[in-house]
Amino acid sequence: MANKKRTFQSERKHTRLDFSPLVITCELVCTTADSPTAQTANTALGQYEPDRSVTPTIIRPQTTVNDPDGIYTSGINNHNLASDQHAWFVNGTPIAKVWKEGTDYTIIKDSSDDNGSLKIMRNIVPGEVATLAYQGMFNDFRTGTNYVVNGSGMALTTTDKGGNKMACSVDCEQLAYDPLKDELALYEYLVAEGIEKAGQRDKFVNGKSYERTVTITLTQGTSTITELPKGMTMRLVERGKNTALAAGTLEHPEIKSVAFPKIGFDMRFTWQQEFEVQFVNASGKVETSAGISLIRDMSYLTQHDVARGNDIVPGQQRYYNYGIFAAGDQPIQYPELYYDIQWWTQARVYDPSTKAYKYAERIERQAGASMECSVESLGIGFEKNLCWFDVSMDIEEREPAAVLTAADAGTVLTDDKGNVLIF
Structure with a gap:
């Protein structure tokens, strides 16, 4: 018998299991205006401007997040980079194999916007080029997913100004x-x-x-x-x-x-x-x-799947399907922006003369991220053994953009605001 009131707590359950995928961008940014990536030197005098042993250059792997759900704040999210996963490379080689840590460089590991930044104390001799690249790990705390982030394309150079x-x-x-x-x-x-x-x-x-x-x-x-x-x-x-x-x-x-x-x-x-x-x-x-x-x-398209493969149910009038696309661990939400996608269906029908099943003619459907058609247009029968059909997509990367011109190819077309039209 209880002589005082009792309290209980139900099992905890998430009210939402699916989150919109994050769009994560990482770019290398020099944050030291007084110590840029380009140096000048007078080799005869052994002088550098700036002298990184006095004024280090800091390169930040600036990581930003676009979260459709609004859980992550916009702007720099370097504090979510794993401090033990920072990897810097010089001309494709791990930095520790070509430079000396503590003398030539250090890696900032903290909870600030500079987390993961490379602090460079090394002067680059004229004629040498040090191309930098970064790889790190970004943790999505909502789902526990770890994303690999990469930044590259920045080089340290020095010009002899003797x-x-x-x-x-x-x-x-x-x-x-x-x-x-x-x-x-x-x-x-x-x-x-x-x-x-x-x-x-x-x-x-x-x-x-x-x-x-x-x-x-x-x-x-x-x-x-x-x-x-x-x-x-x-x-x-x-x-x-x-x-x-x-x-x-x-x-x-x-x-x-x-x-x-x-x-x-x-x-x-x-x-x-x-x-x-x-x-x-x-x-x-x-x-x-x-x-x-x-x-x-x-980036290479690693996933391009038809989402639905379930049967047509009795009485169904319309058929709908859509594609699932990803490049590595990056889901692609609007694939029609990057790819020409052509849907098609093809029924498998029974040929009484050969007593075998064969494919009917392929039917071209919509272009884009999804397709919809009437069940009647699929060309399938109503019996269990006559309702087979395939649905698929032909996918091609879009060509680089081009300026839209009139038939004479000399007149550039614009919209009602004067913006040049491209396709």
């Missing part, structure tokens, strides 16, 4: 573009479809988006030039050529702007391009130049 020599360098020699990692293109698609609200575009412009900017540093001797000297011009050319390329042309829509000290690119328009930025004096002589490469490197 004497009064003019030289230039770029902050990124190779721009790699993966449409599946482009949050800006996805955001603009969702706005166009009425799923997202406009006005947040700047939040999605980053080192993975199709809008990219290369910054050029021009030096003379040990001085950095912030304004072009009189008579000197900067031009962008195809590598191996000397004809200046203009921005916003039909021939090169991937070039958005060319104005010292920056060049803007739209990565949607190309598979691969090799450019060179040149500085030309009043006599037409190229004083110095640097190369810039653009490359499209789309």
Whole structure:
């Protein structure tokens, strides 16, 4: 017999088992304005500017999360990177095998926005290039899932400024573009479809988006030039050529702007391009130049399954199906943005003359992420042994974008707001 009241607690159950997948982006960002990735040196005197032994360079693997459920806050989420899983590489080799920890570098491991950042105390000798890459582990506390995150494409370079020599360098020699990692293109698609609200575009412009900017540093001797000297011009050319390329042309829509000290690119328009930025004096002589490469490197599609394979039930009038897509551990929510998807069905029918089953003609269905048709159009019978059919998708990666023109191929088409139409 109880002589006081008793309390109980029910079994704990989640009220939601499925969460929208996270879209995680990791890009390498130099956070030390006074110690950038490009150095200058006077090897005769053994001097570096900046001197990283005094002013270290910090490279952050800046990890941001787009959570449709709004559980994760937008912005930098480096504190969710596992502190014991930070892996840095120099020219593809684990950093500990080529540099000395504590002398040449340290890795920041804390709960701040700099968690995982690489602190570099090593000066790079002229002619040496140290290309950096990062790999880490991001924990989704909602589901217990661990995501591998990667960042790359940043290089440390040094130019010898002995004497009064003019030289230039770029902050990124190779721009790699993966449409599946482009949050800006996805955001603009969702706005166009009425799923997202406009006005947040700047939040999605980053080192993975199709809008990219290369910054050029021009030096003379040990001085950095912030304004072009009189008579000197900067031009962008195809590598191996000397004809200046203009921005916003039909021939090169991937070039958005060319104005010292920056060049803007739209990565949607190309598979691969090799450019060179040149500085030309009043006599037409190229004083110095640097190369810039653009490359499209789309993640491999590892899952492309038809979602439903269940039977047609008696009385069913419509048939619906959709695809499930993923690239590695990244679910693809809007595959129609990246792939041309053609659905088709094919009934398997009984041939009385041969007393065997055979496939009927393939019927093309809708293009896109899903398909729907009448059960009657499937071409199947009503008996158990006559209701077989296959449903499948033909999938092809979309080509790079192109500017939409009129029939004469010379008139660029725009919408009612003056925006250039692309497809």
